[in-house]
Amino acid sequence: MNAPVNGESPLKSEHDIVLARQLVRKLTQELGFSLVDQTKMVTAASELARNAFTYGRGGSMHWEKTNGGDRRGLKLVFVDEGPGIPNLELAMTDGWTSGHGLGMGLTGAKRLVNEFAIDTKVGVGTRVTIVRWK
Amino acid sequence: MEKIPILRMGDFLLVTIQIDMHDQLALKLQDDLSNAIQQHASKGVLIDISTLEMVDSFIGRMVADISGMGRILGAQTILVGMQPAVAITLVELGLSLPGVATALNVERGMEILRRKIAADGTDERPG
Amino acid sequence: MAEATLSTVLKKSGKDIKASWARDLAAAQVSAKGRISAAELEQQASEFLNLLTKVAEFARANDIGASDFRQIREFLEGVSRSRAAQGFTSDETATFIFSFKKPLFASLKAEIGKDAEELVEQTWKATELLDSLGLHTIKAYQKTREELINRQQREMLELSTPVVKLWEGILALPMIGTLDSARTQVVMENLLQKVVETGAQIAILDITGVPTVDTLVAQHLLKTVTALRLMGAEAIISGVRPQIAQTIVHLGVDLQGVTTKANLADALALALRRTGQTLKA
Structure with missing residues (x-):
């Protein structure tokens, strides 16, 4: 069965990150993304979901199958009520990390x-x- | 608790990651592997990710850590079977895993390990 | 007379309507130059009439997005797809639905002709419904065509950069012409896929036929080399002319760790050595 056009999925545990990845995989497949595009979106979602869980003390992921002119795409919004990022410019620098990982979370996802x-x-x-557009 | 099995094949260890791992599972694998390397005095580790559909920075770091840790414990690590879509995505993400040796498949990885170990055997000097 | 709705008319005179419609369709078919068989057309007409009769009972014309219409929508999408594949134009495809109006209106008139007001209302309702269905058909037709164009574009990109097997375990990718982002992306995916399929150990990216290399192209090349390495294969870039070498240095692109050779022959010789193969004259 196809997923609805939009919805919300919690990011309250590590297991939720796995579920979020699987959901994004399913959504991108439904939208007809190529395998490479699916993988890029799933990976970006994984990075941001982990950020929301680890640094944002848990949050949620909203999804929406969206249309932009003649193309279809997937929009994801990661929301947390954590401490926020004091120095955004620094956080958007390659290699910078406040915790674990390789410091590729935000900048990597952006690419x-x-x-x-x-x-x-x-x-x-x-x-x-x-x-990400199809 | 779930666990990723580690197979022992003579001097080598083989880990096949088939499931979408959550972070704790990845960290546990890292622990299990370092223990196994030490316990069996393994010379090489093959990590087969040919069925893995995604590698993000967390798993990337795990692989890099295993490789570095293995080197200290005297085992060469080879990452095998990364799928094209995963490789393209990792590069775009900004991870090139510089210190990690790679091979197309387990067979090829095994060859590389054997050659490497044979070469080490004839040359006893450290380095 | 009692209220004659579209549904009752379809149930009552369905056969006549179909016969008349089929005649019209067959006549129009002459211009279709036999792209579709009479039997197929007949079968599509029957099915359409069936599905229409089913939905006519609760037909709210402006609501063909409703779930009651799912079957007929899917049927029309199927018709559009096959028409597009058979080389019909969009108006020829839409005519399939619109030509249904004439026999239907004739039947409506025969049934409720005396009550002018009722006739107008029923005709209007039927028109609305058929127009919506017709538009849906055209939309589906266009979508099919778009998909076709996209696929052809992709195929063309793939054709323009073939991956060839040079030797056991050695692939080459002779790149010719300007490399833009979209093309490089396809080329890269293609090459990586071929590496998996053939189990090649070395891929030679030959850029002899590439007139200019800018920062973006150089970065794409680097990314391809890195992706190949992650997969466990090795890359050699060949055909780097002095001019391009200069540009790369000027651009400050770091090609350290990337093996480069002046021409394809040197690259092949190196690849053979690395894979432990020798050539005998």
């Missing part, structure tokens, strides 16, 4: 998608929106 937007406020939370 894997067509559209990337980040909105963060210290003490309030972070919201990352990505879109």
